Amino acid sequence: xxxxxxxxxxxxxxxxxxxxxxxxxxxxxxxxxxxxxxxxxxxxxxxxxxxxxxxxxxxxxxxxxxxxxxxxxxxxxxxxxxxxxxxxxxxxxxxxxxxxxxxxxxxxxxxxxxxxxxxxxxxxxxxxxxxxxxxxxxxxxxxxxxxxxxxxxxxxxxxxxxxxxxxxxxxxxxxxxxxxxxxxxxxxxxxxxxxxxxxxxxxxxxxxxxxxxxxxxxxxxxxxxxxxxxxxxxxxxxxxxxxxxxxxxxxxxxxxxxxxxxxxxxxxxxxxxxxxxxxxxxxxxxxxxxxxxxxxxxxxxxxxxxxxxxxxxxxxxxxxxxxxxxxxxxxxxxxxxxxxxxxxxxxxxxxxxxxxxxxxxxxxxxxxxxxxxxxxxxxxxxxxxxxxxxxxxxxxxxxxxxxxxxxxxxxxxxxxxxxxxxx
Ligand code: AMP
Ligand code: GLY
Numbered sequence: 001x002x003x004x005x006x007x008x009x010x011x012x013x014x015x016x017x018x019x020x021x022x023x024x025x026x027x028x029x030x031x032x033x034x035x036x037x038x039x040x041x042x043x044x045x046x047x048x049x050x051x052x053x054x055x056x057x058x059x060x061x062x063x064x065x066x067x068x069x070x071x072x073x074x075x076x077x078x079x080x081x082x083x084x085x086x087x088x089x090x091x092x093x094x095x096x097x098x099x100x101x102x103x104x105x106x107x108x109x110x111x112x113x114x115x116x117x118x119x120x121x122x123x124x125x126x127x128x129x130x131x132x133x134x135x136x137x138x139x140x141x142x143x144x145x146x147x148x149x150x151x152x153x154x155x156x157x158x159x160x161x162x163x164x165x166x167x168x169x170x171x172x173x174x175x176x177x178x179x180x181x182x183x184x185x186x187x188x189x190x191x192x193x194x195x196x197x198x199x200x201x202x203x204x205x206x207x208x209x210x211x212x213x214x215x216x217x218x219x220x221x222x223x224x225x226x227x228x229x230x231x232x233x234x235x236x237x238x239x240x241x242x243x244x245x246x247x248x249x250x251x252x253x254x255x256x257x258x259x260x261x262x263x264x265x266x267x268x269x270x271x272x273x274x275x276x277x278x279x280x281x282x283x284x285x286x287x288x289x290x291x292x293x294x295x296x297x298x299x300x301x302x303x304x305x306x307x308x309x310x311x312x313x314x315x316x317x318x319x320x321x322x323x324x325x326x327x328x329x330x331x332x333x334x335x336x337x338x339x340x341x342x343x344x345x346x347x348x349x350x351x352x353x354x355x356x357x358x359x360x361x362x363x364x365x366x367x368x369x370x371x372x373x374x375x376x377x378x379x380x381x382x383x384x385x386x387x388x389x390x391x392x393x394x395x396x397x398x399x400x401x402x403x404x405x406x407x408x409x410x411x412x413x414x415x416x417x418x419x420x421x422x423x
Contacts, residue, residue, distance in 0.1 A: 001306070004058050005030045005041065006078065007048045007069030010332075010363035010382040011291035014298050015067060016041050017359065022303040031057060035373060036362025048073050055081040065090060065310055068266075071147055071288050075101035079266070088313040095262035097287040099253070100269075103145040103183045106285050109260075113252035117282040120185030126170045132184055133162045139187040144169055146178030150214070150226035151339050153284075155187065188273040188281050191418065193237055194230070194293045195245050195270045198308055201263035203317035204250055205308065208300055209237035210293045211418070216339065218414045225339045226379060229397075229415030230292045231329040231390065232300060235422050236274055245272060245280045253285065265312055269293075295361050295382045296328040327390040329397040331383045331415050335364065336408030338378035346407040348373045348380070354403060355396040357386045375406055390419055 003019060003026055005012050013036040019026050020040045028041035031054055037043065046053045049072045058066045066082055068074055068091035077094035091097075098105045104122035109115075122145060123129035133140060142165035144152035152175055156162035162184070169179030194212050197204040210232035216222035249270050257264050269286035298305065302322035312318050335342035342364070350360060350373070361384060364377020381404060385396035394416045401411050 001025070001065070002027045002029070002061065002063045003306070004061065004063040004066040005033070005037070005069060006054055006066060006073055008032045008034045008037070009069065009291055010361040010379065011289050011294040012069040013037050013361040013363070014295045014382075014384075015069060015289070017361065018298040018301065018305050023306045026306060029061065029063070034362045035365050035367050036360070049076065051076045051078040051081060054078055055085060058082055058087050059085050064088065065313055067091070067309055069288060071097065071100050071286065074266075074287050075147060088310065090309045090313045091266040092264045092287050093262060095260075096257055096264040098262070099257065099264070099285045100287040101147050102181075103143050103284070104181050107183060109253060109256050110282060113256035115249050115252050115282055116279050118185040118188050120183050122181055122183050123170070124181050126167070129166045129170060129182055129184065130163055133159050133166055136162070136184065137186070141185045141187055142166055142169070143183040143185070144175040144179035145181035145183050146175075148175055148178045151224055152178055153224055155224075188275065188283060190273040190275045190281070191236055192283065193234060193272040193274060194290050195237075195242065195250075195272055196290060196293060196297065197246075197250055197268050197270075198312050198318035199250075199254060199264060199266070199268050200312050200315050200317055201254055201258060201265050204246060204254075204268070205318035205321060206242055206246065207297050207321070208232045208323055209234050209242060210290070210296050211416075212290065212293055213412060213415055216410070218412050223339060225334070227290070227292045227332065228334065228412050229329070229331045230290075230296045231327065231394070231416040231419060232296045233327060235419060241274065241278070241280060245270060249280055249282055265315065292330050292332055292379075292382050295330045295384050299359065299384055299386045300324050300326065300328050326386055326388050327393040328384060328386045329390070329393040329416050330361075330385075331397045331401040331411055332379050333381045333383065333401055333404060333406075334379050334410040335375045335377070336410055338410060342375075342378040343408055344374070344376050346375045348375060348406040349404065351403050355385065355399045357393070358396055358400040359384045360400070360404070380406070390416065391423065394420060
């Protein structure tokens with residue numbers, strides 16, 4: 001079986017690693033991939049947003065399946081192109097990917113389907129947006145509607161700060177195209193959960209729920225990022241809560257998309273804020289596997305991922321996936337300056353010996369002409385540890401993260417702090 005993985009981050013390395021692990025005979029290609037994928041896949045130097053060349057490569061290479069990692073090629077219609085050309089793709093159509101690519105569309109879907117979420121309104125004009133902020137309770141959340149690599153949501157303590165964020169988006173164009181529409185919404189209290197499900201648009205297979213750490217700094221301070229670390233399992237994600245997420249969030253979202261002629265085939269990601277009363281409020285939907293959530297969730301699967309992805313691509317239910325006992329924690333090593341202006345080019349040293357159960361997934365790394373591994377992006381490496389208990393996984397991930405060095409390494413030593421406090 002020949003599989004093409006589109007993307008080159010930690011998520012795609014974890015996908016390739018999991019497919020290879022369970023299925024040594026699979027022939028993997030990654031476009032563009034990264035140095036971590038190099039050993040397990042053939043790399044095709046095509047950027048993940050060049051969907052015409054990617055579609056061409058999938059057809060000419062006669063791939064049995066293309067797994068699309070990032071949101072950008074999905075939003076640009078790579079899955080549509082592949083299906084139109086008779087290739088199997090794991091990932092939604094552009095119409096269904098709008099659930100992530102347009103927060104204003106996503107809010108519209110949630111409202112129509114009565115999915116619990118923060119009250120909100122969308123604006124393209126400055127004056128009515130400022131008037132709405134002016135009458136809003138504090139805190140208030142201002143979001144660029146379009147794709148902003150996880151950095152387009154600004155949680156504002158005051159109306160004044162919110163007005164500044166609205167101006168930055170609508171008047172100053174600081175978020176580019178993504179900020180031409182803003183979503184202004186109420187602040188949600190609670191604990192965040194990432195719930196990922198494989199779906200053919202109708203049946204859902206939930207993956208183990210995980211918790212991301214969006215803020216750059218320890219203690220959940222500083223700016224929002226794409227995610228600085230994650231862990232699974234998460235104690236509040238009880239079977240009863242996940243059942244509510246399935247019934248009150250995911251099924252209605254799929255049904256509403258279907259009604260709009262946008263069947264969702266791929267990985268549906270619901271970012272949930274569990275309210276103090278237990279309501280699973282949706283913070284956001286994503287149309288793909290989470291990053292870094294994938295790096296903790298996939299290592300806990302017993303196997304069967306290849307088959308599940310293939311079945312979804314064929315329009316069939318993913319089927320059940322067995323999950324191992326134990327826990328998984330990943331710590332992100334980022335470059336100095338992330339998320340605004342990450343530095344590149346620092347030489348990376350990864351020791352040969354890392355703690356037991358640790359796997360290092362590459363994200364923003366590149367090899368220079370001399371073969372030296374260097375930083376090349378904001379999130380550089382993910383240090384995932386799987387262990388029988390949460391405490392051991394946390395300690396090993398942290399020790400692994402400590403042992404890897406590069407100039408300007410930025411990381412959080414407190415990944416899983418909420419879970420640790422519960423034990
Ligand atoms: P988003 O890009 O919508 O996922 O938002 C990024 C992050 O900002 C989320 O993961 C939350 O941590 C935070 N956030 C977004 N919307 C809200 C909200 N309405 N209330 C509280 N926090 C939020
Ligand atoms: N970790 C958050 C995301 O994948 O969007």
